Amino acid sequence: MDNRTIVEHNSQNTLSNIWLNIQKQWAQHWDALTFLIIVTAKVLYYGKEISPEYFNPIALQGPVVASILPIVAIGYLFKNNGRKNFFYTVNIIISLILFADTLYYRYFKDVISMGAIKDSFLLKSVSSSVLALIKSKDILYFLDIILLIPLMKIMKNIERKEFKFRLRFMVFIFIFSLGVGFNGKYIYKLSKEQPLLIKTMSNKLYLTKVLGNINFHAIDSYNYITNKISRSKKVPEARIEEVQSFLKEKGETKGINFAGEAEGKNLIVIQVEALQSFVVNKKINGEEITPNLNKWINKSMYFDNFFYQVAGGNTSDAEFMVNNSLYPAASGAAYYQYSGNTLNSLPKALKEKGYNTAAFHGYIEGFWNRNVMYNTEGFDNFHGEHSFELNDRVGLGLSDESFFNQSFEKIKELKEPFYSFMVTLSSHFPYEDAEGYGSFNVGEYENTLLGDYLRGIHYTDKQLGMFLDKIEKDGLADDSIILIYGDHSAIPKEYAEELYKFEGATNPTDLDWYQYQKVPMLIHFPKDEHKSVNNTYSGQMDVYPTLANLFNLPNKYMLGQDILNSTEDRVIFRNGSFTNGEIFYVSWSNQYYDIASGNVISETEELKKIKQKVLQELEYSDDILDYDLIKTYENKTQ
Structure with a gap:
């Protein structure tokens, strides 16, 4: 071989x-x-x-x-x-x-x-x-x-x-x-x-x-x-009683102004995606950015120092605060973490007074765990994506135009009195649907994120205006309270320079950034009654207590305040920042600002006490949610 x-x-x-x-x-x-x-x-x-x-x-x-x-x-x-x-x-x-x-x-x-x-x-x-x-x-x-x-x-x-x-x-x-x-x-x-x-x-x-x-x-x-x-950790009984005493003290404040004025009327709440106050009554090339919102602001009670207070849950946090008056989760999203809790929500309180309650959002039902949380909060029905004919898409999903048109027909079928909670979608970040938004000349802001946003919010404003006109023409506005607000920021901080340029801000500070985080909030009464401007520093946490006063609902387990009867300006943010309308504390820099002058001021003993009270209130809210204390309190009363 x-x-x-x-x-x-x-x-x-x-x-x-x-x-x-x-x-x-x-x-x-x-x-x-x-x-x-x-x-x-x-x-x-x-x-x-x-x-x-x-x-x-x-x-x-x-x-x-x-x-x-x-x-x-x-x-x-x-x-x-x-x-x-x-x-x-x-x-x-x-x-x-x-x-x-x-x-x-x-x-x-x-x-x-x-x-x-x-x-x-x-x-x-x-x-x-x-x-x-x-x-x-x-x-x-x-x-x-x-x-x-x-x-x-x-x-x-x-x-x-x-x-x-x-x-x-x-x-x-x-x-x-x-x-x-x-x-x-x-x-x-x-x-x-x-x-x-x-x-x-x-x-x-x-x-x-x-x-x-x-x-x-x-x-x-x-x-x-x-x-x-x-x-699952056991809470000391003393802590349970401490939180309960705090809630009771807040609940004892009974409104005098507008008390029970909306009782028996329908309630239509519209949460508008990424709607911020810096676009209100502003023009580009002589054309109003939000002409319809501007029109309704002039015939409503408008709150011009109203802030979003969302945290990790973003849009869902805004919904959570408005319907529960509890702060967002310290981390993560309350809609996900606390969907099994007992809540003293706005839809539950209205249902006890004979209201039909329904939530409307033209997106995936499970997004932000809405299909779970809406049930927990006591909504009779949730009209999500599968409830609508997906006949027109703008941005992420069903267009605001189609959403409002179809929702109007569904609302007309609701037995009165009713509470309809609506969440828009089309003006969602990153605002890239130029074709869907239609023509709106943003001038020098063309090809910028801000310009895309202005085009997107102009589109949403148009659809919102047509919906409100339908409500008015149908006569529904004569027997309804309509509340509209923005949910969160439109411009991420990484694009802050575009916002500062739009506002003409020079040498902006953390105070300037926070002041630009206001969102519009208006309450429209039948026959355009009570049209005015309310300058109280307030936020999304205050919506439910305010409505509780108007609709004569029990003021239990709420951490916000009735804006129409408040004795102080007050906004607390999840990160520990806060304002009382005169000073603004920014937690991430540990600095206090005088709002009138814009200058940094030194911490005083009084300011230190306010800061401690703010942190304590946030802890109370965490305790209420983490240990499902509302369930504990409700069981005690049965």
Whole structure:
């Protein structure tokens, strides 16, 4: 045999040995490898189902595999037969979760969260039409489970080496560490790109698109459990009584001005996306930015020193404060963290007086956990995206024009008296829908974020004006209180220079920034009564107490104040900043400003006491929410 023949023979033997070794390793680990491949394929398939336009299998594959590896690692703690059964069982469970999430997405355009599962309200509306949501292709989630049965029988006859627990544990540690390490990298990257997303769980769908379904449910479960644990700690009885005394003292302030004036009237509240005061009564090239809002301000009671007070929950925080008069969560979103709490909400209080209550928002029902929280707050109905005909899109979703037109018809069907709570959408950051917004000459601000915003808010103002004109023409305004306010900032601080230029501010300070964070708030009375300007420094926390006075509702468990009967100007922000109308304390710089002069002033003992009271009030609000104290107080009175 020559050398060439020997080399070829050795090569064949080497290849044969490699192939035999591959077969041997496959036989040894076939269950783990099969599980990894099949589940990865299913999760990627689900990713395509919920995001066909932006599905990127290459980008999603990494976090999906990383999320499955810890499960694979757990399987190696079992002996061969137990591992096979473990993977088969977990495969069935994951398949059922993906199937349920798929049906839920088709109805709500969202992903099932722990809060959603806890609240039976979520699945009531789906259960009646679940068969209509199922498609023949859904069999792909379960087809492998059937096909694996003969494979499992075949593989049962193939001998596998049974490793000792020590070796299996080492394999567990290695694979688990690998999965957690890579997964941590993907989660950390997302937390840097969108710092509040993972804490607030505001956009569950986006989180799932980026990290995969398994990661979403792991993060969701972690947040839910940690929130439960933090709130399970027993509160000292003395603290419970201290908070209750504070609430009672605030509730004893009874309004004299306008007391019960709106009793029995309908209430229409409109929260306008990213509406800020700096656009009110302003023109560009001789054209008003918000002509309709300006018109209604002149025939309403207008509050020109009204601030948004939102925190990590952004839009949802504004809704939460207006309907509950409790401060936002210290971190994350109250709509997500406290959806299982007992709340003394505005819709609940009005329902007790015979009102029909309904919330309207033309976006995904599960966004900001609204479909859970609206039920908790006592709304009879929530008209979300699936309740509307999606016949026109501007910005993120259903256009404000279509939203107002369709909502008007739904409102007309409500039995009076009613409370309708409406949240607009089209003027949402980043204001990029130039075609949808239509023509509005923003002049020198063309191709800037501010210019895009001005065009977007001009569009929304037009739709708001047409809706209000309909309400007025229909005669509904004659027997309704209409309240309109902005929810949060329009211009992020990174674009502050554009805002300062628009306002003509030179050498702006932190005080200037805060002063530009005002949002419009108006209350329109029938027949344009009480039209005036109220200069009281106030905020979103004060809306419910003010309405409680007007509608003669109990003033319980509220931390805001009735603006129409307040004895002091007062706005407290979640970060500890505050103002009393004369001084403004900015927490991030620990500086006090004199509002009249704009100068920094030194801290006095009196100012220090005010700051301590502010922090104490925020702590009381946290206690009320963290320990569900309203439920405790309500149980005591029963």
